Amino acid sequence: MISLKNPDQIGKMREAGALLYEVLQKLREAVKPGVSTAALDVYAEQLIRKNHAIPSFLNYQGYPASICASVDDAVVHGIPSEDQILKEGSIISIDCGLILDGWQADSAFTMGVGEISAQAEALIEITEQCFWKGVRQAVVGNRLGDIGHAVQSWAEEHGCGVIRDLTGHGIGREMHEDPAVYNFGEPGRGLRLRKGMTLAIEPMISAGDWRVTVDDDEWCYRTRDRSLCSHYEHTIAITEDGLPEILTLPGFVWKEEE
Ligand code: MF3
Numbered sequence: 001m002i003s004l005k006n007p008d009q010i011g012k013m014r015e016a017g018a019l020l021y022e023v024l025q026k027l028r029e030a031v032k033p034g035v036s037t038a039a040l041d042v043y044a045e046q047l048i049r050k051n052h053a054i055p056s057f058l059n060y061q062g063y064p065a066s067i068c069a070s071v072d073d074a075v076v077h078g079i080p081s082e083d084q085i086l087k088e089g090s091i092i093s094i095d096c097g098l099i100l101d102g103w104q105a106d107s108a109f110t111m112g113v114g115e116i117s118a119q120a121e122a123l124i125e126i127t128e129q130c131f132w133k134g135v136r137q138a139v140v141g142n143r144l145g146d147i148g149h150a151v152q153s154w155a156e157e158h159g160c161g162v163i164r165d166l167t168g169h170g171i172g173r174e175m176h177e178d179p180a181v182y183n184f185g186e187p188g189r190g191l192r193l194r195k196g197m198t199l200a201i202e203p204m205i206s207a208g209d210w211r212v213t214v215d216d217d218e219w220c221y222r223t224r225d226r227s228l229c230s231h232y233e234h235t236i237a238i239t240e241d242g243l244p245e246i247l248t249l250p251g252f253v254w255k256e257e258e
């Protein structure tokens with residue numbers, strides 16, 4: 001069932017989104033060679049709780065941390081660990097979610113640890129561009145397939161793979177609501193988009209094969225060919241007219257080409 005949000009409810013999600021943005025900015029600054037992913041997780045939980053919010057990932061279906069830290073060939077759901085020390089040249093996706101006053105926000109970014117290869121840099125950039133291509137389609141009257149098609153086309157035109165096993169999602173009082181937001185699809189197909197839909201759009205893009213394996217911890221997804229993978233996510237709201245509001249990018253205004 002899809003729950004449409006009224007302006008008051010979107011206002012609550014905007015507050016949750018703004019807080020999550022602050023948390024993720026602080027985490028970006030904390031990513032350095034020598035830091036463990038467990039330290040990033042502890043820091044995230046402290047920042048969230050200090051601001052009277054709840055880490056939504058912690059204990060979600062048994063997930064043991066407040067962030068997902070997915071390094072190099074890890075796609076998503078990497079469990080932070082004391083033993084995982086960030087190394088110069090790696091890329092890390094940090095995914096985090098929180099609940100503020102009953103409303104959810106979910107966002108992720110990928111960045112380099114110190115200096116990274118040109119290829120890794122390009123993958124991160126293409127993934128962010130995939131998000132922007134997709135989110136521009138999140139307007140009233142379009143369909144879900146328009147978002148997926150835009151993401152997929154941009155990735156594949158650049159020789160990258162779209163992870164198929166995981167999707168974006170509706171979000172609101174729950175972290176995962178209907179509909180599933182595929183990162184591939186056909187234009188003009190799928191659910192019609194409506195004002196008040198709130199979605200997490202999250203392309204997961206690999207430099208090689210799109211197929212994945214899951215680690216023995218039953219959480220961490222990796223590319224099957226162990227190629228690098230990047231992930232970028234924002235929580236957005238579909239507005240009455242024009243382009244959507246990016247709830248996890250406070251103050252963002254659309255320009256001609258984004
Ligand atoms: N951001 C992830 C998603 O969009 C949530 C992580 S799943 C959890 O699905 F189990 F780690 F919470």
Ligand code: CO
Pocket residue numbers: 106107168169200202233
């Ligand atoms: Co999500």
